[in-house]
Amino acid sequence: AQRVTQPEKLLSVFKGAPVELKCNYSYSGSPELFWYVQYSRQRLQLLLRHISRESIKGFTADLNKGETSFHLKKPFAQEEDSAMYYCALSGRGNAGNMLTFGGGTRLMVKP
Amino acid sequence: GAVVSQHPSWVICKSGTSVKIECRSLDFQATTMFWYRQFPKQSLMLMATSNEGSKATYEQGVEKDKFLINHASLTLSTLTVTSAHPEDSSFYICSARTQREQLFGPGTRLTVT
Numbered sequence: 001a002q003r004v005t006q007p008e009k010l011l012s013v014f015k016g017a018p019v020e021l022k023c024n025y026s027y028s029g030s031p032e033l034f035w036y037v038q039y040s041r042q043r044l045q046l047l048l049r050h051i052s053r054e055s056i057k058g059f060t061a062d063l064n065k066g067e068t069s070f071h072l073k074k075p076f077a078q079e080e081d082s083a084m085y086y087c088a089l090s091g092r093g094n095a096g097n098m099l100t101f102g103g104g105t106r107l108m109v110k111p
Numbered sequence: 112g113a114v115v116s117q118h119p120s121w122v123i124c125k126s127g128t129s130v131k132i133e134c135r136s137l138d139f140q141a142t143t144m145f146w147y148r149q150f151p152k153q154s155l156m157l158m159a160t161s162n163e164g165s166k167a168t169y170e171q172g173v174e175k176d177k178f179l180i181n182h183a184s185l186t187l188s189t190l191t192v193t194s195a196h197p198e199d200s201s202f203y204i205c206s207a208r209t210q211r212e213q214l215f216g217p218g219t220r221l222t223v224t
Contacts, residue, residue, distance in 0.1 A: 043215050044204070044215040086154060100157070101154045103154045
């Protein structure tokens with residue numbers, strides 16, 4: 001079974017502060033990990049994926065297989081980063097590549 | 112560009128009636144689409160995987176006779192909530208995968224009175 005855990009439901013930081021949204025997963029094989037973001041009144045959209053090793057909107061995430069984690073980080077949070085963030089896992093070879101989502105973390109960046 | 116659309120965006124219906132929600136892939140074809148349900152302030156829960164030309168695969172605990180899924184073409188999947196009850200009120204989101212990523216629809220808010 002695959003599971004994604006986001007321990008924090010709410011994370012509140014001030015503008016300019018570093019932010020880290022935690023994500024831990026359990027999966028017996030070799031997973032693909034993603035971060036999705038949902039801004040207010042907008043649809044869910046892909047933020048980044050671990051295989052791309054890219055930085056999007058200043059966010060990065062490194063897959064740590066030893067700790068089974070995929071934490072999302074940004075060194076200086078901006079007010080426009082306020083949104084719901086979901087960590088998701090797709091098992092390789094999974095039929096249809098279905099995604100399993102974590103519970104989500106609401107990030108609030110205060111001015 | 113590739114987009115997933117849903118119709119309607121919101122619907123209110125009376126208990127006992129049925130409601131159909133459409134999910135379309137625009138500018139791409141999707142042999143597989145996914146239906147999720149999201150309760151307020153909660154995460155997305157996969158309900159079923161819709162397969163073009165064949166039966167949908169339902170997740171454990173999801174009643175297939177209550178949530179009828181039809182994936183009749185490569186660009187359209189429908190979810191019909193039959194004999195709706197107030198506890199079916201929720202946000203329903205569909206998703207389809209391009210070659211690059213999984214795209215999500217804007218969601219349909221269903222309220223059953």
